[in-house]
Amino acid sequence: MNFFLTIILDGLIQASWLFIVALGLTLVFGVLKILNIAHGSFYALGAYIAATVVTMVAARSLPPSVGFVAMLLSVALIASAVGLLLERGLLKMFYGRDEVVLLLVTYAVFLILEDVTKLIWGVNPIYATQPYELFGNIEFAGLYYVGYDLVLIPISAVIGFAIWFGLNRTVIGKIVLAVIHNEEMSVSMGVRVNRVYAIAFAFGVLLAALAGALTAPKISMQPGLSSDVIILSFAIVVIGGLGSVEGAAVGAILVGLARAASVHLMPQAELFMIYLIMAAVLMFRPEGLFKREMARRI
């Protein structure tokens, strides 16, 4: 019994991190129809900014809780600004072009941001572990878990619920959904689509950066951080269905649990398991588990 509880808990910890990253990716695709390759770079950006802020706070002998709050606030601020700047300054020039063009543009942004992070933070691994000890250790199923890892589960659930609620139960969310369903009709009804695009993209960047910031205290930040994340989050949104919040949640849980079960039961098949799930889902539901229903234009 303990063994299965361990798998479930390990899987959920993994899923909580993956969910936040994938959520941003799926939101940007849902609204702007952009497969954002640069998403992993925003994750890395968040992680690097978090490490810098945490180190600065620790250098002033302030408690780790201050560092934790400061890192989240600064990442939110900087990521939103970067998101808005990129969308207004670059992406909007390519709207209406072929999807491949936008894919290439985001790939270019990915390459540029890779070099920018190297330019600012260098190639040496950076880490800032102070917040990792913030919530102590907890014994569960006969094993010690770091409280910080467990706290990520409710944090990701709250973020996921907030996005779902915002999209489905608020006026702004309904406007966004209207844009997703029919952009032309939304424009004719007086919706400022460009503003929706900018906010959605900034939100996507913010979520990726937030996931990076939340992960930063337990990893070593170094070049190459972004490419691993982007592959996993693409797998999740493909499993869940591009553009679906519920799909991202289910996809992240499936991948997290599959990965945990594989490490415990069949370590050699760990990477294969993720792609096996993806292939199995796509075989029966080519557009993912939660295909968004689209209104048919007449």
Place this chain on the structure above:
Amino acid sequence: MDHFRRTNRALIVASVAAMSLLMATPASAQDTFKLGIVTFLSGPAADSFGVPARNGAQFVIDQLNKGSVPSPYEKVGFGGMKVEPVIIDENGGATKQVQELRNLYQRDNVDVVLGYISSGDCLAVAPIAEELKKMLVLMDCGTPRIFEEAKYNYVFRTAAHATMDNVGLVRYMKAKNIKMDTLSAINQDYAWGQDSRADFVAAAQQLYPNVKVQTDLLPKFGAGQYGTEISALVGAGSDVVYSSLWGGDLQAFVLQSAPRGLPKRSQLVFSAADHVLPPLGDKMPDGTIIGARGSYGLMSQKSPLNDWLFKGYEATNGVYPVQAAYRITQSILGLKAAVEKAMSKNGGKKPSTDEMVAAMTGLEWPSPGGLIQMKLADGHQAIQPIAFSRTKYNPDLKRVDLIDIQYFAAECVNPPPGVKSIEWIKGGMQGAKCN
């Protein structure tokens, strides 16, 4: 008019004579030795290996050009020729490195290429140097496969391969009476991790015949998060957890496993961990058994050559040298020894590639990490001594000290000539000289 003609003719004759004299003069001030150096300047391996190697190369070349290296390397440069480095980034994959190697030889006209950290890159570039008939000195790369699966005339490796790290580690554990009835392992899922794991498990089965392998994990390179793996390792509760992780991966693994009690439940043994001690500091659990892929850094033995490198590198870079700096130093010093040996046979001229290759084959030379001997692969593959130790954080110096250091002779931990590493281990490591 005749006078001018005669004067001009005399000048031309004098110039030609002077040039002939210059050409006949033993290599000295007029020649430089162009050395292509390839190491990671970016990417995940840059901080742990590439940049320390680059810093080491720059320090050594600077010292050689000034004639400031202790005996027997006091002669300026390579036999009087100033060394001119051309440094290239190893990041970007094997295909790119093959192209860069051709560029170094054919466009930059380097005399020798020296470098490479990644096993994948070494495996890719060695056949190209052979095809071009140009000298290539590999300074690192862990995989034994380079010379065990192919034969090269123009390629050398001036450092021992990974078998030494794992055989030595198991010998150290045996010497220190480490209990190992059960063993778990975590290694990166690529050539280095897989080869290291195979060597360690095989060596463990020789010296600990009853050992039982429990959890055997191969996460992908650069995984970064090891929560599930740590659960599996803690859950297994093995006597020993072995790993060949390195760089940021090793740092992340240590940072995540310490608060979860893994170092308290199992003895951690890391085959190549010296380079993460400066950044980890007090985060590295006391009592961890580590190797440095040689007798390097804090585990190096006192000698004028070692004092010169350790103190000089530390003064220049603000941090003490770790394995990569030692490996490139021994590589450059070995090449210098080969060049000067070739020059002593050709009357002091700048040696040809074939003359350098002949001189380096089977060569032996002292290095800061001990004597390097090109004893394997028909004189193309080095063996060297190695050290292992335990970690102990020193709060006064705010650094991890290494205690309980034990040294192993090169012929105790490396296979003899003509035997494949894994076959040598599985055959009971016959012929090992451990006194």
